[in-house]
Amino acid sequence: AEEQARIAEEVRAMAAKDQPAIEMIDVHKWYGEFHVLRDINLRVKAGERIVVCGPSGSGKSTLIRCINRLEEHQRGRIIVDGIELSDDLKRIDEIRREVGMVFQHFNLFPHLTILENCTLAPVWVRKMPKRQAEEIAMEYLTRVKIPEQAHKYPGQLSGGQQQRVAIARSLCMSPKIMLFDEPTSALDPEMIKEVLDVMVDLAQSGMTMVCVTHEMGFARQVADRVIFMDAGQVIEQNVPAEFFENPQHERTKLFLSQIL
Numbered sequence: 529a530e531e532q533a534r535i536a537e538e539v540r541a542m543a544a545k546d547q548p549a550i551e552m553i554d555v556h557k558w559y560g561e562f563h564v565l566r567d568i569n570l571r572v573k574a575g576e577r578i579v580v581c582g583p584s585g586s587g588k589s590t591l592i593r594c595i596n597r598l599e600e601h602q603r604g605r606i607i608v609d610g611i612e613l614s615d616d617l618k619r620i621d622e623i624r625r626e627v628g629m630v631f632q633h634f635n636l637f638p639h640l641t642i643l644e645n646c647t648l649a650p651v652w653v654r655k656m657p658k659r660q661a662e663e664i665a666m667e668y669l670t671r672v673k674i675p676e677q678a679h680k681y682p683g684q685l686s687g688g689q690q691q692r693v694a695i696a697r698s699l700c701m702s703p704k705i706m707l708f709d710e711p712t713s714a715l716d717p718e719m720i721k722e723v724l725d726v727m728v729d730l731a732q733s734g735m736t737m738v739c740v741t742h743e744m745g746f747a748r749q750v751a752d753r754v755i756f757m758d759a760g761q762v763i764e765q766n767v768p769a770e771f772f773e774n775p776q777h778e779r780t781k782l783f784l785s786q787i788l
């Protein structure tokens with residue numbers, strides 16, 4: 529609850545300054561010769577929830593990986609919470625601390641318990657006392673509804689439970705922004721809802737979120753905006769109702785007809 533109040537307070541402060549949480553201006557990226565992101569312009573306000581969708585290979589993962597500098601862009605500007613992404617390593621560290629990311633594959637440390645997975649970064653990166661880190665971790669494990677799993681190892685949990693741990697682990701670093709890269713696409717169908725429920729809860733708490741997902745129910749329920757990418761470009765973006773009811777571009781229509 530304390531944590532939620534803190535997030536809400538930060539969101540208000542940022543919104544008051546009218547500083548976007550994320551700003552991408554004329555961004556291009558290449559993998560070698562391959563032009564993977566083309567002229568991306570994207571502004572995400574504090575507290576905004578964005579869903580990114582599009583065909584496989586369209587550059588969705590690359591786009592969000594550029595936001596926390598897991599990938600570098602070569603042209604244009606990316607500014608995250610007022611920090612311009614450049615080669616300055618100190619600033620990259622700052623960004624990594626403020627931006628949490630959840631991947632398709634949960635990337636938990638298999639030889640650490642769930643609790644240890646959650647306290648590792650707060651203790652070693654934020655220099656938080658272990659006891660305090662454990663208390664916070666238990667709060668988040670409770671919030672994602674698996675406090676009783678704290679002393680187990682990742683291999684003893686279902687995929688859905690592991691993904692909820694991954695979300696809790698990210699939240700333990702008190703991120704200002706959360707990025708999700710197809711967090712439910714590796715899960716068995718019966719586990720998708722339990723993960724989406726956690727994401728909906730997070731969205732409703734006021735967290736700034738950019739989610740790559742094809743879960744269109746989630747998009748309708750919480751997204752402020754849906755962004756459609758194809759071949760490295762943002763083709764179309766709109767509020768969910770308009771995006772689904774009234775897609776403008778042929779490629780968007782084709783994509784929606786294939787997934788809905």
Ligand code: ADP
Pocket residue numbers: 559562564582583584585586587588589590591
């Ligand atoms: P999406 O997440 O929409 O499926 P990606 O961002 O993963 O798309 O990939 C976009 C394109 O870039 C794909 O054609 C993919 O093969 C290519 N790609 C992704 N990562 C790399 C990389 N590290 N090196 C070279 N090409 C890559």
Ligand code: MG
Pocket residue numbers: 588589590709710
């Ligand atoms: Mg991807």
